[in-house]
Amino acid sequence: DTAVSQTPKYLVTQMGNDKSIKCEQNLGHDTMYWYKQDSKKFLKIMFSYNNKELIINETVPNRFSPKSPDKAHLNLHINSLELGDSAVYFCASSQVPQDIQYFGAGTRLSVL
Amino acid sequence: AQSVTQPDIHITVSEGASLELRCNYSYGATPYLFWYVQSPGQGLQLLLKYFSGDTLVQGIKGFEAEFKRSQSSFNLRKPSVHWSDAAEYFCAVNAGGTSYGKLTFGQGTILTVHP
Numbered sequence: 001d002t003a004v005s006q007t008p009k010y011l012v013t014q015m016g017n018d019k020s021i022k023c024e025q026n027l028g029h030d031t032m033y034w035y036k037q038d039s040k041k042f043l044k045i046m047f048s049y050n051n052k053e054l055i056i057n058e059t060v061p062n063r064f065s066p067k068s069p070d071k072a073h074l075n076l077h078i079n080s081l082e083l084g085d086s087a088v089y090f091c092a093s094s095q096v097p098q099d100i101q102y103f104g105a106g107t108r109l110s111v112l
Numbered sequence: 113a114q115s116v117t118q119p120d121i122h123i124t125v126s127e128g129a130s131l132e133l134r135c136n137y138s139y140g141a142t143p144y145l146f147w148y149v150q151s152p153g154q155g156l157q158l159l160l161k162y163f164s165g166d167t168l169v170q171g172i173k174g175f176e177a178e179f180k181r182s183q184s185s186f187n188l189r190k191p192s193v194h195w196s197d198a199a200e201y202f203c204a205v206n207a208g209g210t211s212y213g214k215l216t217f218g219q220g221t222i223l224t225v226h227p
Contacts, residue, residue, distance in 0.1 A: 041200060
């Protein structure tokens with residue numbers, strides 16, 4: 001059983017489209033995160049949710065909208081995709097914000 | 113703002129040799145410290161963590177790391193590297209408190225292992 005699972009694993013789309021990435025964790029954790037890994041492998045946090053409430057919102061364009069329907073899910077919706085959005089997006093979860101974060105396998109997004 | 117520096121972008125070692133990957137952080141207090149490993153096309157796997165207590169921590173796959181407060185460092189070590197250790201290694205810092213779990217990552221160190 002995968003602890004943190006993301007779908008899809010790969011996403012190829014045209015500029016201007018809208019796409020979503022789903023994340024689910026079966027660890028019973030209260031906190032979930034989205035990170036972006038750019039082409040130079042640099043990882044940066046985008047959002048964090050604790051008990052379905054947004055607690056971190058780094059300087060991310062408002063084309064990116066996270067949604068947490070329940071504590072086990074944190075989805076990422078991206079509107080009007082741009083070339084610069086091409087990256088690997090990682091979902092993670094932890095029991096509490098200071099604790100170990102467990103990462104999903106990532107979603108590689110390619111915007112053409 | 114907190115920052116993490118991994119001075120070595122790429123390290124090459126021979127199989128069986130010892131390894132040390134460097135990590136320095138910039139933060140006023142003692143943060144929570146982590147090392148993660150990422151194999152090609154994979155997610156990040158936790159190797160070890162330091163929260164408090166003994167400054168030498170043991171992790172999985174034979175890795176260990178030592179927290180040195182005076183040097184603001186958390187270097188990762190392994191006495192004998194295996195070919196399967198070839199991957200990219202990331203040091204990360206969680207400042208705790210009002211950082212609300214934000215992990216700040218270093219730039220990563222790519223490890224190549226020669227037979």
